[in-house]
Amino acid sequence: xxxxxxxxxxxxxxxxxxxxxxxxxxxxxxxxxxxxxxxxxxxxxxxxxxxxxxxxxxxxxxxxxxxxxxxxxxxxxxxxxxxxxxxxxxxxxxxxxxxxxxxxxxxxxxxxxxxxxxxxxxxxxxxxxxxxxxxxxxxxxxxxxxxxxxxxxxxxxxxxxxxxxxxxxxxx
Amino acid sequence: xxxxxxxxxxxxxxxxxxxxxxxxxxxxxxxxxxxxxxxxxxxxxxxxxxxxxxxxxxxxxxxxxxxxxxxxxxxxxxxxxxxxxxxxxxxxxxxxxxxxxxxxxxxxxxxxxxxxxxxxxxxxxxxxxxxxxxxxxxxxxxxxxxxxxxxxxxxxxxxxxxxxxxxxxxxxxxxxxxxxxxxxxxxx
Numbered sequence: 001x002x003x004x005x006x007x008x009x010x011x012x013x014x015x016x017x018x019x020x021x022x023x024x025x026x027x028x029x030x031x032x033x034x035x036x037x038x039x040x041x042x043x044x045x046x047x048x049x050x051x052x053x054x055x056x057x058x059x060x061x062x063x064x065x066x067x068x069x070x071x072x073x074x075x076x077x078x079x080x081x082x083x084x085x086x087x088x089x090x091x092x093x094x095x096x097x098x099x100x101x102x103x104x105x106x107x108x109x110x111x112x113x114x115x116x117x118x119x120x121x122x123x124x125x126x127x128x129x130x131x132x133x134x135x136x137x138x139x140x141x142x143x144x145x146x147x148x149x150x151x152x153x154x155x156x157x158x159x160x161x162x163x164x165x166x167x168x169x170x171x172x
Numbered sequence: 173x174x175x176x177x178x179x180x181x182x183x184x185x186x187x188x189x190x191x192x193x194x195x196x197x198x199x200x201x202x203x204x205x206x207x208x209x210x211x212x213x214x215x216x217x218x219x220x221x222x223x224x225x226x227x228x229x230x231x232x233x234x235x236x237x238x239x240x241x242x243x244x245x246x247x248x249x250x251x252x253x254x255x256x257x258x259x260x261x262x263x264x265x266x267x268x269x270x271x272x273x274x275x276x277x278x279x280x281x282x283x284x285x286x287x288x289x290x291x292x293x294x295x296x297x298x299x300x301x302x303x304x305x306x307x308x309x310x311x312x313x314x315x316x317x318x319x320x321x322x323x324x325x326x327x328x329x330x331x332x333x334x335x336x337x338x339x340x341x342x343x344x345x346x347x348x349x350x351x352x353x354x355x356x357x358x359x360x
Contacts, residue, residue, distance in 0.1 A: 145195075145293035147202025148209070148300075157295055 028172055029072040029120040030164070032140065034152040035113070037080060041155045044069075045168040047121070075099075076118045079106045083116050093137075094130050109133035113151075115140065121172070128171045135167040174254050180241065181262035188240050189263055198292045205307060215303040222306075226313020234318035237263065249347050250274060252324065253281040256315070256345075265289055269343075279347040282331070284340055296335050306330040308341070315345060323351045 032041040079099040086095050087110050099106040101120075107129050109117040117133055143149055143160055204225075208218045241259055246252045253271045262268050267289065273282040290308045306312075312328040319326045325348040332338035 142293050145199070145202075146295050147199070147206040148295065148297050159295065 027068075028122075028168070029068075029076070030136075030168070031073075031076050031118050032136070032155070033076070033080065033116040033118065035115065036152065037077075038152065039073075039076075040115070040153065041160070041164075042073075043161065043164055043168075044072075045165060045172060047124075047168065047172040072120055075101045075104070075106065075120055079108065079118060080116065082106075083108045083110060083118075094133060096126055107133075109137065111137055111140070124172065132167055132171040135171070136164055139163050139167075174258060177254050177258035178268070180243070181259040181268070184240055184259065184263050185266055194289055194292075198289060201290045201310070202294060209300070209305075215300055215305040219304070219306050219309050222309035223313040223316070226310035226315075227317035228313075229310070230314040230317020230319075231321050233264070233314060234321045237318065249278050249324075250281070252319070253283075253345070257283055260318075272342075273344075281345055283343045283345065285343070286340070288334070288341055291335055294335060301336055306333060307335050308333070312343060315343070320351070323353070325349050325351055 028045045028047050030041075030043045030045055031039050034040045082098045083095065086098055086108075093110055093112070095108040095110060097105045098108045104120050104122060105124075107119045107121065107126075109119075111117070117136055119129060119132070121129070139160055140155075143155055143157065144151060149155070205218070205222070208221055209215070212218050212221065237260055240263065243255065243259070246255055253274070257269050257271050261283075267285060267287055269283040269285040271281050272284055274280070288308055290311070294307060296305060296307065300307075306329075309330065312330065315328040316326055327346045327348055329344055331342040331344050333341050335341075
């Protein structure tokens, strides 16, 4: 099934704007993973501050977007092992770039409650990502203070989602 | 008249009242409501239970209030409203809700809370929005219980609540009747 998927998408991009590598999309994928390796929040954030490629602004066909989504989850999942290795060597919450996949980087932030915040992104400044992670951490703490929120469960609040996207627009 | 109550309330809050960490208070109340929701699963029932709990608190709280403030009897219901908002709420929650919408006959008033320490950082689940959960309903019970101990039978209920998406949090208090002192049965 994967094989047919990729052949159709590369066909599409050939007609469109020249071959696009997987890592050329300007979107970042942000995921928060609970203590049982369960995702509690995911978001695809369109960033406005990455360096645009020469074919910048090219539209990505729907099939390719779908593939990115599955791929994003796999990439994030495989990065979890790296996080767990690194967490004992550093006493910082922000673990910077911990893994690389094709052209994309994965940065991680480990909270005191062992929640992992992962961001898949293209080349970006560490400070920007650190600020974004700090913001998301504070939003997460506020969510925890809500008595109706079960810790380690999915965060479905629209307000939380809106604030994360706002923070992403500001920093990423 | 109201200035005097305000200064009285501020003074009592500053000097005579023991303080507790606000987050501890908010989280404790939050876990009470969350547990009630889990146990009863019916939001009208949760409202009723919160009100009952508030009633029990109110009947005891009024003694504390009168002991600390040392105020005398109120002349009319308007004065009661001012006393409740400027001295009562200030003493126990450190907020002063505004008294508004006093009815023509002076038997009803509204308390508008601009901040609610019980409901910091709280987001209601979707089902609670559909089914009319009044998160801070314990306050209505406290009002009913405490005023009943001073010979006023009132009905207190929430009209709007910011947690449900309204602009403000408003409690309506209606005086039903003044209770007469009754001689206990069995005495002549």
